[in-house]
Amino acid sequence: xxxxxxxxxxVLLGAPLTFSQDTVIRGGTVLTVTxxxxxxxxxxxxxxxxxxxxxxxxxxxxxxxxxxxxxFVMPGIVDAHSHIAAESINEGSVAVSSMTGTGxxxxxxxxxxxxxxxxxxxxxxxxxxxxxxxxxxxxxxxxRWGADAAGLVLEGAPPxxxxxxxxxxKRSRGMPAGVERRYPxxxxxxxxxxxxxxxxxxxxxxxxxxxxxxxxxxERVLPPRRDMKLEPLVEVLEGTRLVHAHCYRxxxxxxxxxxxxxxxxxxxxxxHVLEGYKVANEIAAHGAGASTFSDWWAYKVEAYDAIPxxxxxMTERGIxxxxxxxxxxxxxxxxxxxxxxxxxGGMSEEEALKxxxxxxxxxxxxxxxxxxxxxxxxxxxxxxxxxxxxxxxxNQMTFVDGEMLxxxxxxxxxxxxxxxxxxxxxxKLSEADAERGPGRRGPREGVRR
Amino acid sequence: MTRVGRNAFGIxxxxxxxxxxxxxxxxxxxxxxxxxxxxxxxxxxxxxxxSILIRDGRIVEIxxxxxxxxxxxxxxxxxxxxxxxxxxxxxxxxxxxxGAISATxxxxxxxxxxxxxxxxxxxxxxxxxxxxxxxxxxxxxxVAPGRLxxxxxxxxxxxxxxxxxxxxxxTVEEMDINASAGMVLTWPTLSTRSFNLATFSMDRRxxxxxxxxxxxxxxxxxxxxxxxxxxxxxxxxxxxxxxIRLAALGPVVGGEMPLLILAQGxxxxxxxxxxxxxxxxxxxxxxxxxxxxxxxLLVEHGIPVILGPTQRLPGExxxxxxxxxxxxxxxxxxxxxxxxxxxGSSNSRLxxxxxxxxxxxxLPQEAAIRAITVVPAQLFGLxxxxxxxxxxxxxxxxxxxGDPLEIRTEVEHVFVNGVPVSLDNRHxxxxxxxxxxxxxxx
Numbered sequence: 001x002x003x004x005x006x007x008x009x010x011v012l013l014g015a016p017l018t019f020s021q022d023t024v025i026r027g028g029t030v031l032t033v034t035x036x037x038x039x040x041x042x043x044x045x046x047x048x049x050x051x052x053x054x055x056x057x058x059x060x061x062x063x064x065x066x067x068x069x070x071x072f073v074m075p076g077i078v079d080a081h082s083h084i085a086a087e088s089i090n091e092g093s094v095a096v097s098s099m100t101g102t103g104x105x106x107x108x109x110x111x112x113x114x115x116x117x118x119x120x121x122x123x124x125x126x127x128x129x130x131x132x133x134x135x136x137x138x139x140x141x142x143x144r145w146g147a148d149a150a151g152l153v154l155e156g157a158p159p160x161x162x163x164x165x166x167x168x169x170k171r172s173r174g175m176p177a178g179v180e181r182r183y184p185x186x187x188x189x190x191x192x193x194x195x196x197x198x199x200x201x202x203x204x205x206x207x208x209x210x211x212x213x214x215x216x217x218x219e220r221v222l223p224p225r226r227d228m229k230l231e232p233l234v235e236v237l238e239g240t241r242l243v244h245a246h247c248y249r250x251x252x253x254x255x256x257x258x259x260x261x262x263x264x265x266x267x268x269x270x271x272h273v274l275e276g277y278k279v280a281n282e283i284a285a286h287g288a289g290a291s292t293f294s295d296w297w298a299y300k301v302e303a304y305d306a307i308p309x310x311x312x313x314m315t316e317r318g319i320x321x322x323x324x325x326x327x328x329x330x331x332x333x334x335x336x337x338x339x340x341x342x343x344x345g346g347m348s349e350e351e352a353l354k355x356x357x358x359x360x361x362x363x364x365x366x367x368x369x370x371x372x373x374x375x376x377x378x379x380x381x382x383x384x385x386x387x388x389x390x391x392x393x394x395n396q397m398t399f400v401d402g403e404m405l406x407x408x409x410x411x412x413x414x415x416x417x418x419x420x421x422x423x424x425x426x427x428k429l430s431e432a433d434a435e436r437g438p439g440r441r442g443p444r445e446g447v448r449r
Numbered sequence: 450m451t452r453v454g455r456n457a458f459g460i461x462x463x464x465x466x467x468x469x470x471x472x473x474x475x476x477x478x479x480x481x482x483x484x485x486x487x488x489x490x491x492x493x494x495x496x497x498x499x500s501i502l503i504r505d506g507r508i509v510e511i512x513x514x515x516x517x518x519x520x521x522x523x524x525x526x527x528x529x530x531x532x533x534x535x536x537x538x539x540x541x542x543x544x545x546x547x548g549a550i551s552a553t554x555x556x557x558x559x560x561x562x563x564x565x566x567x568x569x570x571x572x573x574x575x576x577x578x579x580x581x582x583x584x585x586x587x588x589x590x591x592v593a594p595g596r597l598x599x600x601x602x603x604x605x606x607x608x609x610x611x612x613x614x615x616x617x618x619x620t621v622e623e624m625d626i627n628a629s630a631g632m633v634l635t636w637p638t639l640s641t642r643s644f645n646l647a648t649f650s651m652d653r654r655x656x657x658x659x660x661x662x663x664x665x666x667x668x669x670x671x672x673x674x675x676x677x678x679x680x681x682x683x684x685x686x687x688x689x690x691x692x693i694r695l696a697a698l699g700p701v702v703g704g705e706m707p708l709l710i711l712a713q714g715x716x717x718x719x720x721x722x723x724x725x726x727x728x729x730x731x732x733x734x735x736x737x738x739x740x741x742x743x744x745x746l747l748v749e750h751g752i753p754v755i756l757g758p759t760q761r762l763p764g765e766x767x768x769x770x771x772x773x774x775x776x777x778x779x780x781x782x783x784x785x786x787x788x789x790x791x792x793g794s795s796n797s798r799l800x801x802x803x804x805x806x807x808x809x810x811x812l813p814q815e816a817a818i819r820a821i822t823v824v825p826a827q828l829f830g831l832x833x834x835x836x837x838x839x840x841x842x843x844x845x846x847x848x849x850x851g852d853p854l855e856i857r858t859e860v861e862h863v864f865v866n867g868v869p870v871s872l873d874n875r876h877x878x879x880x881x882x883x884x885x886x887x888x889x890x891x
Contacts, residue, residue: 317888
């Protein structure tokens with residue numbers, strides 16, 4: 001008990017925990033996702049990494065043993081499209097906002113980090129919104145609940161940027177009175193903005209190339225002025241920054257692929273991509289990944305041809321597909337969303353699980369580090385009481401970097417403490433009210449509103 | 450059976466039914482054999498291997514030994530389960546097609562007092578949403594007008610009469626089950642914050658201002674019901690000018706039609722309960738996010754709850770992360786009558802999963818099934834004809850290859866109003882069309 005309290009305090013304070021203790025999870029079914037299903041299976045966690053996975057692993061002296069009998073151990077869920085833990089997500093006043101990024105506004109206190117952790121999510125791609133054709137930069141976080149903003153960021157994840165096509169960037173639903181219209185207003189304009197931005201970025205890159213060449217020749221030249229809007233786009237041209245492109249309709253999808261190809265760019269992921277099934281051949285040929293909703297449709301015109309078979313059809317045509325949430329709510333049951341690909345489209349259970357683990361991890365360029373239960377990978381995992389594709393499955397524990405950051409049992413115990421604390425505070429409040437007399441509740445004197 | 454094959458079978462069945470009806474062959478009948486039948490009849494165990502004979506839209510025989518009459522179409526359901534068709538207790542099916550396009554949306558009329566409007570007037574039988582819901586086992590639904598918790602909030606007042614329809618029929622009249630099933634009332638919200646669409650930001654006001662407006666709105670509702678009573682009395686005395694608004698409220702003040710009161714917060718729920726008790730009218734609570742805080746009150750007054758989506762976020766930052774998931778089980782344990790609803794249209798097919806999600810968090814599986822079949826039928830006075838599989842009841846039923854609350858379970862056959870319906874829909878046909886697109890040359 002004392003240990004638990006210290007542990008909680010450490011988590012709450014965001015203090016780094018040094019785990020000298022090894023952890024063994026045994027007795028349950030292990031869904032490795034990439035190496036089959038082990039039943040029973042065991043996992044050994046050491047120094048935040050998965051040290052061993054198998055039907056029988058080493059149990060070091062002093063290791064903490066977690067009995068998972070009857071339970072299902074799976075890799076932590078990876079959400080390739082999220083907007084949680086960010087103070088703001090849309091810099092929509094300009095058509096190209098690549099000088100901004102969600103990494104600058106990470107909010108480590110967003111309770112959705114914890115709520116999703118409770119649903120088994122351990123990694124999320126925090127994207128800029130879809131208000132403009134070229135949006136801001138993204139940040140990939142781990143759900144290290146208790147860490148500060150910098151501590152949440154998944155170190156070493158390749159950088160990325162948001163693009164957006166269709167109804168949102170052309171602002172088809174109109175803006176409130178007093179807000180000026182902004183180019184573009186059509187899908188033609190969206191493509192133009194992206195092409196112009198790439199042209200600018202090429203010219204900017206050339207300026208630096210010329211500058212470096214001149215320097216190499218020993219000439220004394222001034223460096224070009226830095227442009228924070230174009231620098232990320234140069235990285236896109238260089239292939240070192242991933243493009244995550246919000247899109248719906250087949251025509252706009254093709255238009256983006258073609259303009260990207262014009263500049264030698266490969267789009268990393270098409271996000272939402274609800275009509276991806278119509279141009280699956282072309283997406284596969286381009287080599288883009290696809291990250292889609294399980295079954296949302298009809299909320300706008302460009303979502304009217306959305307079908308729940310989209311993920312399966314794209315998979316059948318050779319596209320790497322993930323199921324994302326785009327919603328703090330949906331993210332809490334991505335395991336169920338994955339199950340829908342079994343129902344609609346006939347995916348195997350393993351293919352379905354891949355869509356919320358290793359596939360999004362690969363799409364984000366971190367597939368060698370997370371997304372499956374393999375020795376050497378980060379010990380990010382979730383333990384469900386039933387097969388995670390069951391509607392009835394409830395996540396019991398979530399580990400991030402080997403630390404148990406969610407436990408259903410612990411959460412339930414914590415509720416009593418919180419209720420007691422709340423009651424105490426409310427009592428103090430009413431005492432204070434009584435002292436002040438009736439009708440005097442309000443801000444303390446001297447406090448400005 | 451493969452998916453395509455099954456659908457072909459479904460279409461063939463549907464066509465045969467259509468032909469039969471067109472030709473007026475009253476004796477057209479179907480028999481489902483070798484099925485595990487979950488009748489959901491009070492106290493009854495499932496029939497492990499039985500048959501259901503369907504004729505003239507009704508279940509005429511059900512049991513272990515049912516002789517197939519000559520000419521009856523046989524459906525072999527070996528290894529499959531039969532359940533009553535699912536009922537979405539509050540939906541907007543047929544009232545909205547594409548949410549962002551107002552031309553396709555008929556959910557919310559102008560004005561705060563529209564008791565004379567009926568959802569059935571605007572239900573579009575050709576909506577693509579209907580076959581999509583149907584294909585996943587939703588056979589009938591309550592369609593309710595109003596802003597049911599949608600974007601923007603507000604909208605307190607009476608938005609009109611909810612209608613119950615079969616999710617199949619050539620016309621809305623053929624779909625009709627009860628066009629005036631309940632009066633939808635969005636309870637005023639006592640909130641100091643409101644969203645301003647013009648500035649896209651939150652406006653704030655003092656609690657006193659909010660309370661004054663709330664009290665005024667509640668008083669006005671009381672006045673309208675009083676007026677409806679006077680109107681009814683005047684009618685009995687034989688002297689009145691026609692007022693269709695007040696006339697529409699007659700069944701409410703007469704205690705025949707329930708008020709379907711949409712209220713989420715504890716304070717609002719308490720206010721609505723107090724109001725309906727004072728007024729002596731029937732109430733069904735819709736939404737009820739914080740119903741878990743007033744369980745005893747709901748039990749005491751016998752008020753059932755049609756819960757909003759289970760899959761939603763907690764209302765408050767410090768609320769338990771799983772409160773929306775545990776609420777159905779908590780209410781059930783306390784003795785509150787609970788039904789589930791999607792409150793939507795495109796997502797109506799997800800009804801079984803809203804119920805299923807609560808099972809992992811404490812609601813007994815059988816209670817979850819009943820909450821989307823028997824219970825809503827009882828709540829809306831349809832229990833004689835709907836909700837269970839018993840002789841004489843309307844044949845709205847589903848044949849599935851497992852537990853219908855499990856996502857991986859497939860719906861194999863759906864009967865609506867006594868005939869098998871096609872499981873084809875916009876999604877299935879787009880899927881088949883694009884799945885057949887040639888692969889690129891390799």
